[in-house]
Amino acid sequence: MMRPVVTGLAAVVFASVAMAQQPDTFGRQFAPSERNRGIGWRLDDRLAFLGQKLFFDARLSGTGTTACASCHDPSYAFAEPRRVSISDSGRHGPRNAPSLVDVGSLPRLMWDGRFRTLEEQALSPFQRGEMGIGVDQAVQRVSSDPQYRHLFRVALGHQPTADGVARALAAFQRTLVSLPSRVDRFLVNNETAILTPLEQNGFYIFNRRAACSNCHQLFPLRPDGREHSQPVLMDFRFHNLGVGYRSGGFDDTGRYGHSLIKAEWGAFRTPSLRNSARTPPYMHDGSLATLEDVVEFYSAGGRPNPNLSPLIRPLFLHGYEKAALVAFLRALTDQDCE
């Protein structure tokens, strides 16, 4: 079923809501090296501060060279430039690491949505071999450092534990929030001149002709119905676009691998498009190198397969329309890092 696309009026209505909900900037700090380079994060509590240290610390890995940030790199909006991840021991995984910006507002994590909370997710890189050691060994290493012992005491009132590591990493990740992009200023502040004519045409194609907004939604709503200050550009659902379909099957069956529901065979979670310009390559398997390739893929109607989403069909976009869509996608970049 097609959901309605945003209309000019709806954009204006949501604009005034979003204006009233600008996140306060109290306590927002930038690590100096990340200023101008990446996303801002708010470190307004001790747990998040501890989490930041853990997130960037390669001592939590077997070889001492892999940190969470190795695959979720701030220079790439906390995604990775590789096609698929490479674990601490050099093993290629099946998937590309998604951006962690705004991850705190997602109801389901991972491309197949198998985790519900950041706390639950945080220990999986230790269980799946990405970090090369188990969490108990990581906790031992952390415990041998007096600074960590101090930070754990201050943040949690006890010595380092696996649960504490998970809580701190989760708290840090909740501080990774996107800043307004030019598209937000266009929609929220009604600054019509902020987008070039090409980008504005891209916006209308995104909404209407190509109906990308059926899935990458422009409404500033969270799944719990609370308003988000900026459109999230996702629908918190899973769709089959045929990415990775070859010789009659999928190497990675996506959501189906977790739910075993036939209708979810080859379906993956709709990702946000915020900062996409900074997160190539694209799709769960990193198989599309550029935004131009992505638009080409949609124009051709995805990759036909027995479970292709009914919302995906050939669009026959012209050269100008493709360029406009790409220009619009690029305008979704946080302004501080354009």
Ligand code: HEC
């Ligand atoms: C070797 C690379 C690698 C390392 C190291 C790594 N990750 Fe990831 N991360 C991934 C990949 C790949 C995915 C997507 C996996 C999937 O969908 O099955 C992912 C997914 C996630 C997600 C879900 C994001 C979303 O949008 O649903 C979170 C949160 C996350 N990682 C946090 C962490 C934390 C915290 C650490 C450190 C403890 C970490 N990652 C270490 C590669 C990595």
Ligand code: HEC
């Ligand atoms: C039926 C829902 C749906 C529609 C319609 C849709 N998308 Fe997507 N989009 C998705 C899903 C699901 C993925 C992830 C697919 C995968 O990895 O297998 C995705 C991935 C993407 C990505 C890659 C993001 C990343 O970080 O890897 C971009 C860019 C994108 N879509 C842009 C668009 C554009 C532009 C349009 C319109 C031409 C569009 N989408 C229409 C659901 C949709």
